[in-house]
Amino acid sequence: MKAIVTVIGKDKPGIISKVSTSLANMNVNIEDISQTIVQGNFTMLMLCDLEKAEFSLKEVKNKLVELGEEIGVSIHVQHEDIFNAMHKI
Amino acid sequence: MLNRKEILETIDMVEKEHFDVRTITMGISLIPCIRDDAKKTATLCYDRICKKAENIVKVAEDLGAEYGIPIINKRVSITPASLLTSSFCGKEIILAKALDDAAKTIGIDFLGGYSALVQKGMTSYEKSFIESIPEALSLTDRMCSSVNVGSSKSGINMDAVRLMGEIIKKTADKTKERDGFGCAKLVVFCNAVEDNPFMAGAFHGVGEGETVINVGVSGPGVVHHALKSMQGASIDQIAETIKKTAFKITRAGQLIAEEASKRLNAEFGIVDLSLAPTPVMGDSVAHILEEIGLDSVGGHGTTAALAMLNDAVKKGGVMASSNVGGLSGAFIPVSEDIGMINAAKSGAITLSKLEAMTCVCSVGIDMVAVPGNTPATTISGMIADEAAIGMINNKTTAVRVIPVPGKDVGDSVEFGGLLGSAPIMAVSPYGCDKFIGRGGRMPAPIHSNKN
Numbered sequence: 001m002k003a004i005v006t007v008i009g010k011d012k013p014g015i016i017s018k019v020s021t022s023l024a025n026m027n028v029n030i031e032d033i034s035q036t037i038v039q040g041n042f043t044m045l046m047l048c049d050l051e052k053a054e055f056s057l058k059e060v061k062n063k064l065v066e067l068g069e070e071i072g073v074s075i076h077v078q079h080e081d082i083f084n085a086m087h088k089i
Numbered sequence: 090m091l092n093r094k095e096i097l098e099t100i101d102m103v104e105k106e107h108f109d110v111r112t113i114t115m116g117i118s119l120i121p122c123i124r125d126d127a128k129k130t131a132t133l134c135y136d137r138i139c140k141k142a143e144n145i146v147k148v149a150e151d152l153g154a155e156y157g158i159p160i161i162n163k164r165v166s167i168t169p170a171s172l173l174t175s176s177f178c179g180k181e182i183i184l185a186k187a188l189d190d191a192a193k194t195i196g197i198d199f200l201g202g203y204s205a206l207v208q209k210g211m212t213s214y215e216k217s218f219i220e221s222i223p224e225a226l227s228l229t230d231r232m233c234s235s236v237n238v239g240s241s242k243s244g245i246n247m248d249a250v251r252l253m254g255e256i257i258k259k260t261a262d263k264t265k266e267r268d269g270f271g272c273a274k275l276v277v278f279c280n281a282v283e284d285n286p287f288m289a290g291a292f293h294g295v296g297e298g299e300t301v302i303n304v305g306v307s308g309p310g311v312v313h314h315a316l317k318s319m320q321g322a323s324i325d326q327i328a329e330t331i332k333k334t335a336f337k338i339t340r341a342g343q344l345i346a347e348e349a350s351k352r353l354n355a356e357f358g359i360v361d362l363s364l365a366p367t368p369v370m371g372d373s374v375a376h377i378l379e380e381i382g383l384d385s386v387g388g389h390g391t392t393a394a395l396a397m398l399n400d401a402v403k404k405g406g407v408m409a410s411s412n413v414g415g416l417s418g419a420f421i422p423v424s425e426d427i428g429m430i431n432a433a434k435s436g437a438i439t440l441s442k443l444e445a446m447t448c449v450c451s452v453g454i455d456m457v458a459v460p461g462n463t464p465a466t467t468i469s470g471m472i473a474d475e476a477a478i479g480m481i482n483n484k485t486t487a488v489r490v491i492p493v494p495g496k497d498v499g500d501s502v503e504f505g506g507l508l509g510s511a512p513i514m515a516v517s518p519y520g521c522d523k524f525i526g527r528g529g530r531m532p533a534p535i536h537s538n539k540n
Contacts, residue, residue, distance in 0.1 A: 082341060
């Protein structure tokens with residue numbers, strides 16, 4: 001199962017590293033990544049594969065949301081299907 | 090692979106525009122629980138609801154977390170209860186309490202279906218059942234009740250219309266310490282639908298399967314936001330944007346409905362394409378109409394703008410879902426919509442304008458507080474008017490009014506939560522006692538005869 005991880009917040013060093021380390025620790029594979037900074041606002045989207053993950057989507061989400069609060073960015077983790085359903089026919 | 094715009098759009102819808110799935114409602118047939126004894130029937134109904142809907146709250150919370158779309162209400166609808174109580178007239182309350190207990194045990198927000206369908210005739214057991222409604226609503230917290238008094242096919246049961254005016258008054262009186270709150274859980278329909286997931290009018294029709302999942306989507310805030318950037322656009326461009334937005338919202342609802350049905354081991358029923366407001370800022374149907382260009386909802390042009398909105402929502406939604414049903418359209422409950430509350434307070438919207446609006450949108454005179462001394466026959470008159478609109482136009486209409494005991498125009502009432510607050514609105518001072526007193530059955534309109 002695949003999920004989209006979205007990280008939004010004020011840019012600072014180490015965001016990518018902390019998020020990807022946390023994902024690696026849970027055995028979540030990052031398949032695609034896109035990141036931009038617009039006027040100091042950091043936005044990163046990641047397509048992640050949870051097939052071999054040691055945690056459920058809900059647990060992965062809870063851990064990342066917690067991490068987001070720690071480093072001061074907003075992190076969303078959502079099943080890929082919701083975007084396909086809403087934006088593709 | 091990753092479409093930045095689409096992903097961020099979805100996140101903004103939830104974070105900033107109050108997009109949510111308003112309800113997952115499980116319809117459960119309770120026909121197998123019918124016995125000739127009130128206690129036995131009540132116990133069997135309680136057990137069956139608790140077993141079938143045991144996981145509904147957990148599944149809804151899991152789905153909300155996984156897809157990142159909040160699911161606000163978890164509900165159950167049941168076979169119209171008047172069909173369950175025919176053998177124990179006078180003891181209906183035993184069943185009502187068991188239903189409420191079941192709702193509390195499984196942790197759902199509401200249970201609907203303390204209902205009777207008397208659009209053509211009323212049996213003695215249905216009359217006894219309807220007379221139990223005021224007490225049932227005063228003794229329960231999460232149970233909702235509805236009565237269907239008319240249809241395009243059968244006409245309007247004017248005896249039932251007269252009775253329901255009295256029942257609404259009695260319900261208000263029985264719950265007077267809570268400003269007549271019982272009436273917020275009681276709706277009178279014409280052309281009631283069997284698969285409605287929304288309260289207070291949800292029930293599980295006898296033509297339905299054993300266990301069915303119906304989902305109601307919402308999202309007035311999303312539509313409102315989409316229109317904000319369309320200053321100066323023509324009305325057809327506005328309609329097109331509403332259609333596209335409704336499509337996206339409904340697709341999310343369809344996905345959640347399919348997944349919920351799988352996980353709850355139930356049939357997928359329908360997605361109800363409704364724009365259901367809440368009293369919070371940014372979640373208002375009235376504000377969409379004002380964004381389209383009205384100074385205030387209730388002014389001239391309101392009915393036309395609402396007709397376009399309602400139609401565009403349906404057009405967008407229909408393509409997004411494999412099965413559309415329920416009430417599907419824009420809701421205009423007064424107490425549950427901050428824009429409607431403000432318009433009622435300022436006098437911009439009146440009951441007459443609300444009645445006109447119900448000709449072109451979903452449901453009817455909904456969550457309207459009226460003076461506590463409004464005569465029962467006047468309430469019956471309001472029900473008859475709405476039922477006639479529904480009957481003639483082949484649509485569902487309803488009345489959910491609260492004659493607030495001891496309050497009058499100028500006062501207001503606070504129901505709290507999703508039910509909001511409402512100023513008391515003026516009703517016509519001209520009575521209709523003789524009209525309502527006639528009783529009988531209003532014949533079905535000529536166009537009902539399509540065979």
